[in-house]
Amino acid sequence: MYKQLRQQINKIIDLTDEEFDYFTTFAKLKKLRRKELVLTEGEVCRHAYFVKTGCLRYFYTVQGEQHTGQFFFESAWYADYESFLSGQPSRQNIEALENTEIIMIPKTALEKLYQEVPKFEKFGRLMAEKAFMGLRQRTEMITNQSPEERYLNLIKQRPKLIERIPQHYIASYLGVKPQSLSRIRKRIIQNP
Amino acid sequence: MYKQLRQQINKIIDLTDEEFDYFTTFAKLKKLRRKELVLTEGEVCRHAYFVKTGCLRYFYTVQGEQHTGQFFFESAWYADYESFLSGQPSRQNIEALENTEIIMIPKTALEKLYQEVPKFEKFGRLMAEKAFMGLRQRTEMITNQSPEERYLNLIKQRPKLIERIPQHYIASYLGVKPQSLSRIRKRIIQNP
Numbered sequence: 110m111y112k113q114l115r116q117q118i119n120k121i122i123d124l125t126d127e128e129f130d131y132f133t134t135f136a137k138l139k140k141l142r143r144k145e146l147v148l149t150e151g152e153v154c155r156h157a158y159f160v161k162t163g164c165l166r167y168f169y170t171v172q173g174e175q176h177t178g179q180f181f182f183e184s185a186w187y188a189d190y191e192s193f194l195s196g197q198p199s200r201q202n203i204e205a206l207e208n209t210e211i212i213m214i215p216k217t218a219l220e221k222l223y224q225e226v227p228k229f230e231k232f233g234r235l236m237a238e239k240a241f242m243g244l245r246q247r248t249e250m251i252t253n254q255s256p257e258e259r260y261l262n263l264i265k266q267r268p269k270l271i272e273r274i275p276q277h278y279i280a281s282y283l284g285v286k287p288q289s290l291s292r293i294r295k296r297i298i299q300n301p
Numbered sequence: 302m303y304k305q306l307r308q309q310i311n312k313i314i315d316l317t318d319e320e321f322d323y324f325t326t327f328a329k330l331k332k333l334r335r336k337e338l339v340l341t342e343g344e345v346c347r348h349a350y351f352v353k354t355g356c357l358r359y360f361y362t363v364q365g366e367q368h369t370g371q372f373f374f375e376s377a378w379y380a381d382y383e384s385f386l387s388g389q390p391s392r393q394n395i396e397a398l399e400n401t402e403i404i405m406i407p408k409t410a411l412e413k414l415y416q417e418v419p420k421f422e423k424f425g426r427l428m429a430e431k432a433f434m435g436l437r438q439r440t441e442m443i444t445n446q447s448p449e450e451r452y453l454n455l456i457k458q459r460p461k462l463i464e465r466i467p468q469h470y471i472a473s474y475l476g477v478k479p480q481s482l483s484r485i486r487k488r489i490i491q492n493p
Contacts, residue, residue, distance in 0.1 A: 191434065231419075233422075234429055238386055240429075241432050244436055248436070
């Protein structure tokens with residue numbers, strides 16, 4: 110049941126079978142249907158989510174409109190790290206874009222693991238560093254790139270995302286209206 | 302020489318004298334005069350800086366203008382974490398605002414310490430988490446707060462900064478022109 114999780118964690122830290130089994134005593138498997146939320150704005154994010162199958166997306170609601178932050182596929186981790194760390198209510202919504210299976214690890218479990226199995230500190234450090242870089246790149250994209258640059262980078266860096274995610278979510282992620290994305294796509298096809 | 306550094310690290314991890322002495326074999330003390338840069342944009346940030354005395358500021362240059370990111374006083378750590386982690390050239394400049402003494406810890410030393418003294422993983426994790434929260438709050442301030450709200454929060458959260466830092470740097474940090482900051486200050490004094 111946790112083979113994929115083990116493979117992903119093994120890339121970061123070497124756990125004995127015993128340590129990994131202990132880790133999984135805290136894990137909870139959850140099935141989400143398409144469009145189901147695993148975190149709703151206003152709630153505190155008390156878990157880290159590991160995507161077993163399917164896809165998660167997080168978004169903000171700004172004046173009734175959804176602003177997509179990021180997509181996460183198989184073997185990716187996600188949490189609203191700000192709420193997770195601070196214990197403050199989240200402003201994010203985290204939703205399954207497809208039928209999705211996730212593994213949830215409570216923050217309290219991670220804190221316990223940091224104490225009892227210090228190897229997990231490395232796991233925590235690398236997660237925090239990754240969260241930092243993700244936020245940095247996202248901020249950079251929004252502040253310094255034109256919508257067309259954003260789209261070209263997405264095609265280059267994450268081509269599979271383009272195939273898998275409906276257009277209007279990609280538009281929302283790039284910070285443009287769906288019609289603008291259509292125009293950008295047309296321009297690129299005409300002048301590749 | 303490293304007493305203050307030890308105190309600050311002790312708040313995070315329990316090091317034996319031996320472990321701390323080993324840590325300091327990698328440390329380098331550096332004196333900076335007022336306005337001296339310790340990192341210039343285009344360079345890779347290969348050190349974490351601990352402020353022993355004085356004050357550091359980081360800023361970006363945008364079309365010839367300086368945009369101040371943050372100020373760091375005694376016992377604070379700073380690095381351009383993005384450049385530090387990625388090994389890519391920094392876009393930041395890190396400058397002493399007063400005569401300042403810093404302790405520099407090379408990234409290579411930290412990597413060695415993570416391997417040899419695993420306790421440092423916790424240090425690294427907390428640093429990364431702090432960097433994440435700092436970036437999040439900074440982005441939040443710039444995107445969602447009016448200049449007046451920014452200034453009021455600054456007075457509330459870091460009153461000593463207002464006394465110590467020249468006005469034009471505070472204006473640059475808040476993302477407003479010095480004249481606008483004067484107007485904001487006047488309004489606040491009239492309607493406290």
